[in-house]
Structure formats: structure tokens, C-alpha cells
Amino acid sequence: MDNVETNNGGQQEQELNYLNNGHSVRSWLLTRDHKRIALLYVLSVSFFFLVGGIYAGLLRVELLTPQSDLFEAATYNRIFTAHGVIMIFLFLIPAIPATLGNFFVPLLIGAKDLAFPRINLLSWYLYMGGAGLAVWALMQGGVDTGWTFYAPYSTTFSNSYVVMTGLGAFVVGFSSILTGLNFIVTIHTMRAPGMTWFRLPLMIWSHYATSLIMILGTPVVAITIVLLALERIARVGIFDPSIGGDPILFQHLFWFYSHPAVYVMILPAMGVMSELVANFSRKRVFGYEFVAFSSIAIAVIGFLVWGHHLFVSGQSFYAGMVFSILTMIVAVPSAVKVFNWTATLYQGSLSFDTPMIYAYGFLGLFLVGGLTGLFLGTAGMDIHLSDTYFIVSHFHFVMVGGTVMGYLGGIHYWWSKMTGRHYSEFWGKISAMLVFIGFNLTFFPQFILGYLGMPRRYASYPEEFQVLNIFSTLGASVLGVGYGLPVIYLTYSFFFGKKADDNPWKLPGLEWRTSSPPPTENFKETPIVTWEAYDFSEDNGIEIERTPETEVQPSS
Amino acid sequence: MFMQSENIPLFPEQASTFAWQVDYLFFYITAICLFFGLGVVLVVLAFAYKYKEQKKFASPRNIHGSLVLEFTWTAIPFVLAMSIFVLGTIVFHNLYSMPQDATEIFVVGKQWMWKFQHGTGQREINELHVPVGRKIKLTMTTEDVIHDVYIPAFRTKADVVPGRFTYLWFEATKPGKYRLFCAEYCGLNHSGMGGWVYVMEQKDFDSWLSGTDADKTPVQAGEDLFNNKLGCASCHAGGDTQRGAKLEGIFGKEVKLVGGNTAQRDEQYLRNSILNPGGQVVEGYQPIMPTFKGQVTEEQLVSLVAYIRSLSPDAASAPSTGSGNGTGTETESEDKAGDDQGDK
Numbered sequence A: 001m002d003n004v005e006t007n008n009g010g011q012q013e014q015e016l017n018y019l020n021n022g023h024s025v026r027s028w029l030l031t032r033d034h035k036r037i038a039l040l041y042v043l044s045v046s047f048f049f050l051v052g053g054i055y056a057g058l059l060r061v062e063l064l065t066p067q068s069d070l071f072e073a074a075t076y077n078r079i080f081t082a083h084g085v086i087m088i089f090l091f092l093i094p095a096i097p098a099t100l101g102n103f104f105v106p107l108l109i110g111a112k113d114l115a116f117p118r119i120n121l122l123s124w125y126l127y128m129g130g131a132g133l134a135v136w137a138l139m140q141g142g143v144d145t146g147w148t149f150y151a152p153y154s155t156t157f158s159n160s161y162v163v164m165t166g167l168g169a170f171v172v173g174f175s176s177i178l179t180g181l182n183f184i185v186t187i188h189t190m191r192a193p194g195m196t197w198f199r200l201p202l203m204i205w206s207h208y209a210t211s212l213i214m215i216l217g218t219p220v221v222a223i224t225i226v227l228l229a230l231e232r233i234a235r236v237g238i239f240d241p242s243i244g245g246d247p248i249l250f251q252h253l254f255w256f257y258s259h260p261a262v263y264v265m266i267l268p269a270m271g272v273m274s275e276l277v278a279n280f281s282r283k284r285v286f287g288y289e290f291v292a293f294s295s296i297a298i299a300v301i302g303f304l305v306w307g308h309h310l311f312v313s314g315q316s317f318y319a320g321m322v323f324s325i326l327t328m329i330v331a332v333p334s335a336v337k338v339f340n341w342t343a344t345l346y347q348g349s350l351s352f353d354t355p356m357i358y359a360y361g362f363l364g365l366f367l368v369g370g371l372t373g374l375f376l377g378t379a380g381m382d383i384h385l386s387d388t389y390f391i392v393s394h395f396h397f398v399m400v401g402g403t404v405m406g407y408l409g410g411i412h413y414w415w416s417k418m419t420g421r422h423y424s425e426f427w428g429k430i431s432a433m434l435v436f437i438g439f440n441l442t443f444f445p446q447f448i449l450g451y452l453g454m455p456r457r458y459a460s461y462p463e464e465f466q467v468l469n470i471f472s473t474l475g476a477s478v479l480g481v482g483y484g485l486p487v488i489y490l491t492y493s494f495f496f497g498k499k500a501d502d503n504p505w506k507l508p509g510l511e512w513r514t515s516s517p518p519p520t521e522n523f524k525e526t527p528i529v530t531w532e533a534y535d536f537s538e539d540n541g542i543e544i545e546r547t548p549e550t551e552v553q554p555s556s
Numbered sequence B: 001m002f003m004q005s006e007n008i009p010l011f012p013e014q015a016s017t018f019a020w021q022v023d024y025l026f027f028y029i030t031a032i033c034l035f036f037g038l039g040v041v042l043v044v045l046a047f048a049y050k051y052k053e054q055k056k057f058a059s060p061r062n063i064h065g066s067l068v069l070e071f072t073w074t075a076i077p078f079v080l081a082m083s084i085f086v087l088g089t090i091v092f093h094n095l096y097s098m099p100q101d102a103t104e105i106f107v108v109g110k111q112w113m114w115k116f117q118h119g120t121g122q123r124e125i126n127e128l129h130v131p132v133g134r135k136i137k138l139t140m141t142t143e144d145v146i147h148d149v150y151i152p153a154f155r156t157k158a159d160v161v162p163g164r165f166t167y168l169w170f171e172a173t174k175p176g177k178y179r180l181f182c183a184e185y186c187g188l189n190h191s192g193m194g195g196w197v198y199v200m201e202q203k204d205f206d207s208w209l210s211g212t213d214a215d216k217t218p219v220q221a222g223e224d225l226f227n228n229k230l231g232c233a234s235c236h237a238g239g240d241t242q243r244g245a246k247l248e249g250i251f252g253k254e255v256k257l258v259g260g261n262t263a264q265r266d267e268q269y270l271r272n273s274i275l276n277p278g279g280q281v282v283e284g285y286q287p288i289m290p291t292f293k294g295q296v297t298e299e300q301l302v303s304l305v306a307y308i309r310s311l312s313p314d315a316a317s318a319p320s321t322g323s324g325n326g327t328g329t330e331t332e333s334e335d336k337a338g339d340d341q342g343d344k
Helices: A002-008 A025-029 A034-062 A073-095 A097-109 A117-140 A153-157 A162-189 A202-234 A247-281 A288-304 A306-310 A317-345 A354-377 A379-385 A389-419 A425-452 A463-496 B019-050 B067-096 B202-211 B218-229 B267-275 B298-310
Strands: B103-110 B113-118 B123-125 B127-131 B135-142 B147-151 B156-160 B166-171 B176-182 B195-200 B254-256 B262-264
Touching: A034 A073, A034 A097, A034 A117, A034 A389, A034 A463, A073 A097, A073 A117, A073 A162, A073 A247, A073 A389, A097 A117, A097 A162, A097 A202, A097 A247, A097 A389, A117 A162, A153 A202, A162 A202, A202 A247, A202 A288, A247 A288, A247 A306, A247 A317, A247 A354, A247 A389, A288 A317, A306 A317, A317 A354, A317 A379, A317 B019, A317 B067, A354 A379, A354 A389, A354 A425, A354 B019, A379 A425, A379 B019, A379 B067, A379 B156, A389 A425, A389 A463, A425 A463, B019 B067, B103 B147, B103 B298, B113 B127, B113 B298, B123 B127, B127 B202, B135 B147, B135 B156, B135 B298, B156 B166, B195 B202, B218 B298, B267 B298
Parallel strands: B103 B135, B127 B195
Antiparallel strands: B103 B113, B113 B123, B135 B166, B147 B156, B147 B176, B176 B195, B254 B262
């Protein structure tokens, strides 16, 4: 932050924007500006992505050989738990909503800030506090239960820092609830004049759906953590059958939140995806209403499918059947989104700039992730696949292939708006392609390993699985380079990048109608919206160069 | 470090009657996924090639959408997803419903080993010998945390949950040696909690059975516990004057409880009655039985349940059948569910 000061300081003629409006550490740590809070989040979630990534790297190196040679099993178990806890609670769940959502929800709807700026800052402090507790637990020796904390192992048998880690997740949960609350109130009450519900960019619809899950689901996991701590500390019998509890109850409570949490991760990425596809095809999203309502459908039906994690847990046959059919149904709105994005490309003017490369990448990886979900939602098939590397690969395709592609695509797309500078297009494309290739190399072998029957969370494994594990580790190193490059060239761009125009791609969204970086109040005067979302037609105030034969149909 | 390339397996062995069902299901879903996945990828690539921008910042014609298309691409995936659901549920049902005529093997998991006990008394640790072509039912529980019996070549697995019995059945189709894994994370040595399933021809299995020192059968062990070690017989035996509920001929039948509910007297009911007797008192009896929680191990519970079940020789082991006629004879050697298969 001090560097920002030296960079921008002394340029008296420069217009005041949110970055140079106050340079002290205090002006950042006590800011109520959603844009500055978003940047604080970008730094913190990126840091935890790095930490979680290092843990992932350690796992992949250990898995090069069948024996556990680099680490003992006890260490390995702590490493995969740390990887899961950090990536899920500290990176994937806040990744897009707290960064891009925080920054762009107000800008996209023409608002000056979120509805509750102080609560927004509080949610960042809660996030940091919870993260601090989790990190403290890690430093003390970590936790070895897996991120799922299954009882009675977690409540009675584990000799590690379960309660402290759980408390971390508990506190971070409140940051998530407050962010969701802020978004819902903001979207309801602070849209610019003329910004009707069906003129909202689809990023907003997906964040609305995400916020519903955050508010309704997160309290359940909070309660579950409290019950877990009660049993572990005070031996109140809730989950451990030796003191009168029911271990399956824990799984129901845990997945009631943790399955919808997957949609907290993927829905915002789908929102970014809609923005990228529309803006880099220079067309309205095909079937806007269907894409918008599919987000809501996913959020609602997503609450009813948690039992597909319990097909092998001793749940009744009929419960398994009901959860299986609901899981099949929730696949449909995701499919509808993919078809509509594809149709949006039709007769568009498609660019191959870095953000769009990420969008193509998202489409490829999310297709694999989503379609392999069909296997796992099918009860008869899941019996063989559950708790194997097949499921590991599946959820990495969805949560990393989907969410991280969306996050990086969105960061590149809005980079010039957030920083007022350009990144290197060359390195952007290189890293986007490395991520896509490395990702597939890492995780495709894991599908085969899973079908062969290699269980997850194994510190050592039978020899016949070694070759595929070596391929996976090689892929992971390509992936690591792909994720590392943006850190370098984006940091360089932040300080030394070429200055960007307010609207380098000539796009119609409200965020492109204010300066880059935006002023603290976002818009010099409140915008009045008279156009549909993604309206590239001539009477929309955007400079557009038109080929004479291009037919223009003004929309309304 | 690298193994010879011909040894890289890409598809698991098929060694049970489920394997082909699960594999066909797998191929069916894979075909649907390839159809959609490749379809979308090809269309995207075609569009990306055909509609690549000719000019920066063009303004192509806006297309709002098409109800017909939306309906089509909602309906087709829905119908295909339902077809997967139906096929998957049929397979799930086959895996889930326990056959009546299976040979029963008791399984107790503990950190970090598998203990198996055959109906004839043989005990094994981390190894399980079964005959080919016979239905085998595992009745499972655990002494500590959740474990999971997983035999990839059989395409089946089931969690083993403390405080309750879970079941898994299979019929092996090919003699051989197959991996057995614990598939539910259970702590420090989770990845070491595994072993082998040996599928043998019947005659090999028979000679394996006779070659091992036969321990007490679960029924005999249960009888010993019942009469001597735990003293259940002081209340639950003695004919008309006994204080506790009659146990002969009750297994598999419904019973009226104090408070008006009824209960199915299956393995779980017996287990609960031993551990938490006050929870389900039979009509006509006083709630005087003390709890045996903490006094019996899981293995002893398994034996007790097996013994009590043997008092109802006509009841099948599956909880849902209540067809036994309940002649309460105490013949504990001829009553095991699998004995009609002729392994003696």
C-alpha cells in the first residue's frame, strides 16, 4: 500500500480516484469503500490460495511414490486437511463474491457503495479473524480430520486442533453471512433509476442467488460446528454413539450447508462467465431470463440434494432414491446455462482476449466437472465411486476448473477498471492456456484412478496406481506455473502497467461508463438506465465501429 | 521408479455379479456425457472459428432468445437425466436389497484393521476368504470411528458405522485375489487399513475352512455369553416364571411396546435392547433391565444377536420378513442362514 503512495504521489494533476484518495495504512484498514475492501479481500484470498496451493504441491510430491516417504501418514493427513480447509473456507467460498462481487455489484447496478459499508468492513475483519484462528491451529500442529470433520472421529478420536479450526470456520462463516446480507439489500434497494430487475447484468442475478445460500445455509454449518465443539469439549452426546449420539446426523447437518456451499463457489463464477461471454461476443446473452432464473433454480434445488453425499452411509434406500432424482434435476439448470452461453456465441463478434480465453477454458472444465457429477448423482454408480479419486477429480473440475477460471477470467476482465492499468496480453494468454492444459493433465488421470478404485485420503497406495499418479503430479507442476504467472505480471502491471482507458473494449455496462479506476463515489452523477443489459446497439452511447453490412436491431 | 507400461491398469477387474451392471451403467452415462460434452465443444469451436471478430468493437445483431430452443434443451437433458436415474436406481436397488439366501459373515472394523468371522467360527484379520458363485452377506459394525468396506473388483462398498449394523452383499464370479480398502477416512493409518479378498472354488474354500482351527461359532459364543459371562439367562430363560421378555421365536416379528408403538424385532432392535433397554420396553414387562452399554464389545454383541436369532430358527435374517412360525426350539447348530447352501 505504501508503494501505491509512491507511485501515485506527486502527480497533482491526476484525478482523484478510490486508489489515490488517501494513502495511509489507516485509510485502507478503516475504509468503508467497497472497492478498497474488495482489494483487501483480493490480497487476502490470493494469499490463502497460495498457501493452500503449497499444501497441494506437497501432497502431489508425496504421491509420486506409493510409500509414504516424504511425510509420515500423520503429517500427510494434516496436510490434506489443511489444503481442504484453507481452499474451501478461506479461498473458494469468498473468492469471487468478496472480491469481484464486492467491487462490481455496486458498480454494475449504478450504486455508490454497498448498502452497509461498515458491515462490509466488519465482514473482512471477521474473515481475517477466522483465518487467523485457522492459521494459529495450523501452527500449533494442525488438524487431521479432513475438511469434512466427520464424527465421531473429530469429536472423540482425533488428537488435533479440531475445535480451534472449527472456530475459525465458524467466524469466517459470519463474514460470509454478512456479505450475502449486504448484497441482497443492495440489489433490492440501491439499483440506479431505470435499472429494473431484468436489466440487471447476469453477474448480479448470480450473486443474488449466491447470497440466498450464504444467508440460509451458513448458519446451519455454524450450529453444526457448535454441536461438534460441545461434544468434543463437554462430552454432550450428539454424534458419538458411545455417548448416545448419531454419527449420520453429523453428515446430514454438515452437507446441508456444504453441498449448497459448492453453489456458493460456482454460481458467482457462472455470473462472471455470463459477463465474459456476452461482452466478448458483443451480444446480449441468449435467453437472458433463462440464465437468470437458472441461477435461482440452482440455489433453491441445491438445498435439497445434500443426501447424495450419504449414498453409502447407511441412509435408507428411499432417501437415496429421492436425493438421486433431485440431484439429476439440479443438473438441468446448469445445462441450460451452458447451452445459452454457447448460443450467445452464434453470430457474435468473438474476441480472443485473455478474459475470453478463460471463459472458453471455464466452459471446457465446467463441462467435464458438471457431466461427471451425473455419475456421482446416480446412486447405483456412486456406490463404486464415492470416496475415491473420481470424486476428488470431479469436485476439482467444478470448484477449481469452474471457480478459479471464473475468478481469474473476472480479474483479467475488470483489471483495467480496478487498477486503471493494462496487464501484458501476451503473458495473460500464456498463463490462461497453461492453466487449462495443466489442469486437465492433473485431474484426468484421477478419474481413471478413481474408477480403478483408489480411495482418497491415502498417504500410501498400492503400486499399480503409481504411473497415473506421476502423470497427475507432472500436470500439477504445469498448473502451478499457470497460477504463478498472473501473480507476477499482474503485480507488475499494478505498479508499472500501461495506463488504461475508461472503456478499452467499448462495452455498454455501467461500470465502463465511469473512470478507471473509479472515483470513491463510483459515479460522478447517478446514472439513469434506459437500456437492456448487454445492449451494443447504436443508440446506447457507446462508440462502436460498425461494418456497413452489420445489421443493427435496437433492442428495447 | 516407473513400472513396465503393460502393467498400468486402466480399467478395474470384474469379479462380482454387480461389476457388469455398474460398468454398463458407467458406459451409458459416459455415452451421454460424450454426446453433450463433445457436442458443446464442437459447436463452440465451430462458432469460435466462424464468428471470430472481423473488426474490433463491432456491433453484431442482437438475438434475444428462443422459447423453442430453451424448451428443447431443457427437456432433452431432463429426459436423459431421468433415464440415468432409473437405470441407476435399479442397480442401486440390486446392491441395496439383501438376499435371503446369503451366507452371512460378520465384520467388525476397528482402527486400523478388519476382523471377519465366518458362520463356522473361523476368524480372519484383513483377509477374507469366500467361495465363488455364492451370495455372501456382510453384517458389519465398528468399535470406534466410521470405516468403509470397499472391494473395487466387486464394484461395491458400504460405510461401517459405530452404534449400528450396516450390510453389504455380493456374489463373486471369478476366483482370484482382490483388494479390500477402507474408503472412509478413519485417522492415522487409514491408508493401511486394507487387505485382500480371496475368492476360491467351493472345494478349495471347503478345504480352507477345514484347514483352519475352528473357533466357536458366533451362535456358540453368544450362548456362552448369554448363559454364563453376562448372565442374561437369569431373567430371559426359565419358562413361565422368567422375569424378562421371552426370546424364543420372536425374531423378525413385530412387537407391541409400552406406549403403543410397535417395533420390528430385527438385529438393530436386539442391539438397541441390549444397550438401551429402557428405550423400547415390550408391553407386559417392567423396565427393569440394566443397560449393558460399556460391558459388551461389538464382537460380543454380534455373537449375542446371532444367538438370540438362533432361538427363532424359522425367521430369515432380513429384517423385513416376518414369516417365521416361531416354534421356540433351541437348536443352535442347524439354524444359520447359510447352512442350507451345504458347506458342511
